[in-house]
Every structure is written in structure tokens, then in C-alpha cells.
Amino acid sequence: MIRYVPKAKYSYSAGQAQSVFLNGLKEKKILGTVCNKCKKVYVPPKMYCEECFKPTDGWVELKDEGIVHTAIASFVSWTRDRLEEPIISGTIKLYGSERDYVFPGMFHRICTTYDKVRDMSIIGAKVKAVWNEKRVGSIEDIQCFKEV
Amino acid sequence: MWSKKGRIEDLIFWKGNMEVEAYEYDEGNAGKKFIEGIKEGKFYGIKCSSGKVYVPPRDYCPEDMTEGNYVELTEPYLDLLTEVREDSYGNKLEKPIKVGIIRFLNAKGGIIVRVEGDAKEGDKVKVIKWEWPLVVGKA
Amino acid sequence: MERSANVYRYGLIHVEVRKVRKVAIIGAGMTKFARRHFKTPQELVQEASIKALEEAGLGYNDIDCVVIGSAPDAFDGVHQKGEYLFPAMNKPMTRVFIGGATGVMVPISGYYHVASGMCDKVLAIAEEKMSQARPHPQAVFRYIWDPILETPIGPNLLWIFAMEMHRYMYAYKVPKEDIALVSVKNKANAADNPYAQLGGRITVDDVIKSEVLVWPVNRLDVSPVSDGAAAVVMVSEDVARRYTDTPVWVAGVGWTLDNTEWTGRDLSYNRYLEIAGRMAYKMAGIERPNKEIDVAEPYDPFDYKELMHLEALQLAPKGKAAQLVKEGVFNRDGDLPSSPGGGLLGVGNPIAAAGLMKVISLYWQLKGTAGKMQVKKPVYTGVAQAWGDLMQASTVVVLRR
Numbered sequence: 221m222i223r224y225v226p227k228a229k230y231s232y233s234a235g236q237a238q239s240v241f242l243n244g245l246k247e248k249k250i251l252g253t254v255c256n257k258c259k260k261v262y263v264p265p266k267m268y269c270e271e272c273f274k275p276t277d278g279w280v281e282l283k284d285e286g287i288v289h290t291a292i293a294s295f296v297s298w299t300r301d302r303l304e305e306p307i308i309s310g311t312i313k314l315y316g317s318e319r320d321y322v323f324p325g326m327f328h329r330i331c332t333t334y335d336k337v338r339d340m341s342i343i344g345a346k347v348k349a350v351w352n353e354k355r356v357g358s359i360e361d362i363q364c365f366k367e368v
Numbered sequence: 369m370w371s372k373k374g375r376i377e378d379l380i381f382w383k384g385n386m387e388v389e390a391y392e393y394d395e396g397n398a399g400k401k402f403i404e405g406i407k408e409g410k411f412y413g414i415k416c417s418s419g420k421v422y423v424p425p426r427d428y429c430p431e432d433m434t435e436g437n438y439v440e441l442t443e444p445y446l447d448l449l450t451e452v453r454e455d456s457y458g459n460k461l462e463k464p465i466k467v468g469i470i471r472f473l474n475a476k477g478g479i480i481v482r483v484e485g486d487a488k489e490g491d492k493v494k495v496i497k498w499e500w501p502l503v504v505g506k507a
Numbered sequence: 508m509e510r511s512a513n514v515y516r517y518g519l520i521h522v523e524v525r526k527v528r529k530v531a532i533i534g535a536g537m538t539k540f541a542r543r544h545f546k547t548p549q550e551l552v553q554e555a556s557i558k559a560l561e562e563a564g565l566g567y568n569d570i571d572c573v574v575i576g577s578a579p580d581a582f583d584g585v586h587q588k589g590e591y592l593f594p595a596m597n598k599p600m601t602r603v604f605i606g607g608a609t610g611v612m613v614p615i616s617g618y619y620h621v622a623s624g625m626c627d628k629v630l631a632i633a634e635e636k637m638s639q640a641r642p643h644p645q646a647v648f649r650y651i652w653d654p655i656l657e658t659p660i661g662p663n664l665l666w667i668f669a670m671e672m673h674r675y676m677y678a679y680k681v682p683k684e685d686i687a688l689v690s691v692k693n694k695a696n697a698a699d700n701p702y703a704q705l706g707g708r709i710t711v712d713d714v715i716k717s718e719v720l721v722w723p724v725n726r727l728d729v730s731p732v733s734d735g736a737a738a739v740v741m742v743s744e745d746v747a748r749r750y751t752d753t754p755v756w757v758a759g760v761g762w763t764l765d766n767t768e769w770t771g772r773d774l775s776y777n778r779y780l781e782i783a784g785r786m787a788y789k790m791a792g793i794e795r796p797n798k799e800i801d802v803a804e805p806y807d808p809f810d811y812k813e814l815m816h817l818e819a820l821q822l823a824p825k826g827k828a829a830q831l832v833k834e835g836v837f838n839r840d841g842d843l844p845s846s847p848g849g850g851l852l853g854v855g856n857p858i859a860a861a862g863l864m865k866v867i868s869l870y871w872q873l874k875g876t877a878g879k880m881q882v883k884k885p886v887y888t889g890v891a892q893a894w895g896d897l898m899q900a901s902t903v904v905v906l907r908r
């Protein structure tokens with residue numbers, strides 16, 4: 221058996237739309253782009269409307285709150301080590317009605333208890349972003365989404 | 369809409385690593401045979417039904433996917449030679465190293481080796497160190 | 508802000524099948540799926556290929572073109588894995604890759620190689636050797652996410668399945684106990700499969716009491732990590748008639764890719780799979796899938812996925828698949844047997860190879876060579892399917908004898 225340790229380092233470009241989004245987080249703002257033709261709102265923002273295949277038309281600011289679409293509690297780390305305290309995360313629907321198949325949504329940690337994930341009471345609950353004191357223009361500027 | 373907000377100085381670059389702890393590669397049957405051969409000071413190749421010999425050996429003949437027979441190969445010659453002055457990360461090496469590919473007459477394929485001394489392309493070579501990576505010099 | 512329409516273009520299948528050649532599968536081969544094989548990835552590929560060629564009665568020199576599918580290079584730990592895996596020896600070769608959906612994309616690609624008239628005999632291969640990544644193949648999945656917006660939160664692959672499963676449970680009020688029945692069924696089916704890694708008798712209780720990995724996913728809700736390879740030989744009609752009396756025809760193919768915005772999509776239903784399924788059914792002339800499909804091989808890396816896929820493939824009403832499992836509809840002796848060979852849950856999940864394994868299992872059923880796995884009812888038409896990427900890709904094949 222031959223053992224090898226790869227070392228690959230990257231500098232990922234956030235590009236124009238995501239950079240504006242990340243810089244917005246620094247100011248406690250959740251920014252999205254909107255397509256005037258189909259009215260679709262993109263959060264995280266996109267330069268192009270994927271439905272209409274044309275540039276999006278402008279920026280909109282969304283409230284830093286939404287509805288929990290789904291939630292999970294992870295007892296394993298990314299290397300599959302066992303965690304004592306679960307990491308709770310999920311997707312948050314920022315805007316739209318219950319019946320929408322697509323909507324502006326974010327993936328993030330959710331500040332709640334394991335019990336509320338288990339009994340599903342957190343799904344469908346209203347949550348609000350908890351912002352970090354120190355913000356640098358990263359998805360981590362939001363600590364989590366917490367129930368209101 | 370982009371001209372106002374999309375200035376270069378506003379763009380963000382995110383530093384990331386693609387890390388895994390390690391990979392563990394299995395040599396497989398033919399790979400084991402080849403590596404054991406090196407330890408014993410021998411080169412093994414595989415002879416197919418067409419008569420062609422491949423080195424390093426494989427479990428199956430690549431041309432028709434039938435099983436072949438192991439054969440020992442002798443008298444390697446240096447087919448390609450180059451000099452390396454930087455490591456994989458772009459740092460200058462204190463002393464350049466020579467690497468090359470050795471081949472065998474009547475066999476397809478070759479083996480990457482370190483080269484010592486003043487062996488030139490086309491020269492017959494002998495193995496100085498039977499370990500990985502192989503070190504060869506002029507025969 | 509104006510009310511967003513968020514209308515989704517839906518069900519528009521622009522693909523019209525014009526005059527193309529008929530394509531048959533005349534040989535299939537697999538390695539055993541195992542937690543760890545000590546062969547090289549290339550040797551796994553060759554073992555499966557040789558078996559497929561043997562059944563077809565062809566030698567490698569008879570093959571015109573090669574298709575190979577493998578999931579991320581990072582599993583085997585070799586870049587340009589397609590080229591690395593198979594020495595095509597100067598034959599035209601194509602690698603296909605569409606995440607977890609790759610395994611069924613392989614025969615789809617093989618299909619259009621032959622249907623187009625470009626090749627008469629195609630060797631279509633899928634391989635994955637997941638055991639080489641340390642400390643766990645799970646670590647490799649970290650890099651399938653958006654590196655800026657998602658990876659920093661620390662997700663692993665189990666998370667997206669858990670998120671989908673929980674939304675599915677919430678939307679249709681399906682209890683975990685009902686979902687676990689799929690795992691019980693498939694692992695029991697796999698006990699009769701000579702290639703299986705994890706067949707056996709387990710109970711719903713075993714699943715529920717197994718380790719919680721990422722709630723609501725327990726360890727036995729998940730298919731095992733595996734090494735393995737699979738291959739099929741796909742040929743034109745005249746070649747098929749010459750080499751076999753029992754060809755299995757590719758009646759329809761369909762595949763779709765949605766965008767990467769899984770964070771902004773209803774996770775309880777795989778609409779992109781419905782569209783892929785409709786494309787394949789349309790090509791096969793199938794109007795009522797739940798009546799016309801005799802046996803199904805839906806992709807089941809997790810137990811709930813089989814349910815979601817049966818629903819999106821129009822083989823069960825939305826949210827009702829678990830109820831039908833309970834009633835025994837999907838058992839080997841049921842009205843619409845599903846994963847009679849054991850699926851990924853029982854046979855194992857070497858990603859791309861697992862997808863092709865689903866197609867091969869269906870091929871055995873249609874050919875009548877499934878042995879102890881053979882379903883009770885006579886089978887004429889079946890569907891196999893895979894799914895993948897960031898909850899966005901689907902591939903579907905309809906076979907007919």
C-alpha cells in the first residue's frame with residue numbers, strides 16, 4: 221500500500237454578486253438580486269437569471285428573518301468523528317409562500333435544541349439571524365438563525 | 369447594474385484548502401509482483417498472447433483483456449532524461465536532480481527513475497539502488 | 508417588494524426522439540461490492556468488463572467505443588480518473604460524470620453512442636474505489652459544496668440527505684418507522700444477491716436503534732461505503748440478433764440537471780426526476796407508469812430516497828410510497844417489485860458502480876437470469892434510476908424485453 225498526502229490550496233473568487241452579498245453581511249444586510257422579467261429573487265444573489273437566461277436587473281434587501289424549511293442535528297463531523305453536542309443546521313426560506321417550489325433560501329446553522337429538531341417543531345418556525353459582533357464579509361458573520 | 373457595486377476593490381477572495389488526511393493506494397496483484405521484483409533486484413513485465421510485453425506489469429493485457437504471463441526483463445536503457453531545478457511548490461532546489469525514463473528492448477512502457485552520473489539518453493544503464501524511487505547510472 | 512412569482516418552467520421536455528437505431532444490452536458484469544478491495548481501480552474495471560464481454564460473447568477487440576463513468580476523482584485519489592481507469596487502446600472513449608447520477612448516465616451515454624449510428628458495440632463501465640481516502644470517504648464530500656457560502660458551515664454529505672429526509676417526513680407526515688421498512692426490505696433482498704456487501708435480515712427496530720448519525724438519519728438508513736465496478740455491453744439491433752436470443756432493449760432514456768440552489772428548493776419532492784422520468788417514459792411510449800412498469804430499480808443510497816424516487820417516477824402518489832411499502836406492493840412478490848436485488852442499501856454503494864448495478868439488476872430481471880432475486884410476476888418493462896450532485900441531477904433508463 222502506498223500512502224500519499226495531497227496539499228491543494230485555493231483562493232476562490234466570490235465574483236461580483238457574491239462579493240456584494242458578503243459585503244452586505246458586514247452591514248447586517250441580506251442582499252439578493254431580482255429578475256424583472258420573471259420576478260424571481262436570488263439569495264444568494266446571481267449575476268444571471270437562470271430561468272430567463274439574462275442578467276438580473278437589480279438588488280433587493282431582504283429581512284434577516286425567515287421560516288425554517290428543514291432542520292437536522294449532526295452527531296458526526298465532516299471527517300465522521302463522533303460529536304458530543306450536535307451541530308444543528310438547515311435551510312431557511314427567506315421569502316415566499318408555503319407552496320413555492322423555489323424561493324430565496326439560505327443554508328446555515330440554527331440555534332435551537334435537539335428536542336425541537338427531533339419533534340420537528342422547529343420546521344416551519346420563524347427565525348431571525350443572530351449577527352456576530354465582529355463581521356468580516358463572510359457567511360460566518362451570521363452566527364446562526366434563532367427562533368423568534 | 370454591476371458597474372456601481374462591482375468594483376475590483378469590493379471583490380472578495382476566499383482562501384480554502386482541499387485536505388484529506390491521506391490516501392492509501394492499493395498496488396493490486398500485478399503491482400505487488402512488480403514491487404516485490406524491485407526488492408529482489410528484478411524487473412517484471414507481462415507478456416501477452418500477441419507476444420507484446422508490457423512494463424510495469426498489469427493484471428490483464430490491455431490490448432485484449434486476457435491474462436498474460438510474468439517475464440523478467442533485463443538490460444534497461446535510458447530513453448529520456450531531464451533535469452529538475454525546482455520542487456513541486458516552485459522552490460529552487462539546492463542541487464538540481466536528474467530524472468529519466470528507462471525502457472527495455474522489445475517491451476512497451478517504461479519506469480521513471482532518478483539518474484546519477486553522466487548517463488545520456490540512449491545509454492545502457494544499471495540500477496545503483498534497488499529501492500523506490502530507483503536510482504540508475506551508466507552501465 | 509413585489510410578490511415574487513417564482514414560477515418554475517416545468518415539464519417542458521424538448522427532446523423529440525427522431526429516427527434512431529434500436530439499442531440492446533447483451534452482457535453485464537460486476538465485481539462483488541466490498542468495504543475494501545485490494546485490487547487497483549483499473550483491475551476492478553477490468554474484472555467487471557471481462558465478465559460483461561464474456562456474457563456478450565465478444566472480445567475486447569470487437570468493441571468499437573468505450574464509455575466510462577466515475578464520481579469525483581477525489582475518491583480514488585487520482586485526477587483524470589476516466590483516463591486512468593481504462594486503457595482504451597486507441598478506441599474512442601468518453602467519460603461521463605454527473606455526481607451520484609453517473610452510474611445510470613453511463614448506459615444513457617452508451618445508448619446514444621449506438622442509437623446515433625456512430626458505434627455498433629459499446630463497452631459501458633462504472634467504477635468507484637472509495638476506501639482509499641483517509642480518514643473516511645466522507646471527508647472527500649466536503650468539497651462538493653459552494654466553497655464560500657456553504658463549506659465554512661462544515662457540512663458533510665449526510666447533511667443534505669438528512670435535510671431532504673426531514674422535509675419529506677414533515678411535508679407528508681411519514682414516520683421514521685415506515686421509512687425504515689425500505690432498509691429492511693432491501694437488505695433482505697440482498698441476502699440472495701451474490702454480489703452484495705450487506706444483505707441480511709434486520710428489523711425496523713434495528714434501524715431505529717442504530718446510531719444516530721445526523722438526525723433523522725440513523726446508521727442503518729444509509730447504504731454502506733464500498734469499492735466496486737460494473738460494466739455492460741450495448742449493441743445495435745443487428746449485432747444483438749446475431750449474438751443473443753434474449754436481448755434486453757433500451758426503450759427510453761431521460762436525464763435532467765436542476766441548478767445548484769438546493770437551499771432554495773422544496774426538498775420534499777424531486778421535480779427534476781419527474782421531468783427526467785417523463786422524458787424516458789415518453790420515449791418508451793409509456794403513459795401510465797404505475798400500470799405499465801413491471802419492476803423498478805429506484806436509486807436508494809438512503810431508505811427514504813427509494814420512496815421519494817418511486818413518487819417522482821410516478822410509481823406511487825406523492826407521500827404515499829411508504830404506505831405502499833407497508834402493504835407489500837414493492838416486495839419481490841408484490842405488484843410492483845422495487846429493488847428486488849437489494850439496491851444500494853443491501854448490495855453496497857460504490858457511487859457510479861452502484862448506479863450501473865441498478866441497471867444491471869433490472870437487466871437480469873428482464874432476461875430472467877436473476878436467480879433467487881427473480882420477481883414472482885412476469886416482467887416485460889422496467890425502470891432504473893439514479894440521482895445526485897447537490898440534490899439536482901437525475902438519470903432514468905427504461906428497459907424492455
Ligand SMILES: [Zn+2]
Pocket residue numbers: 255256257258259260269270271272273
Ligand atoms: Zn428571470
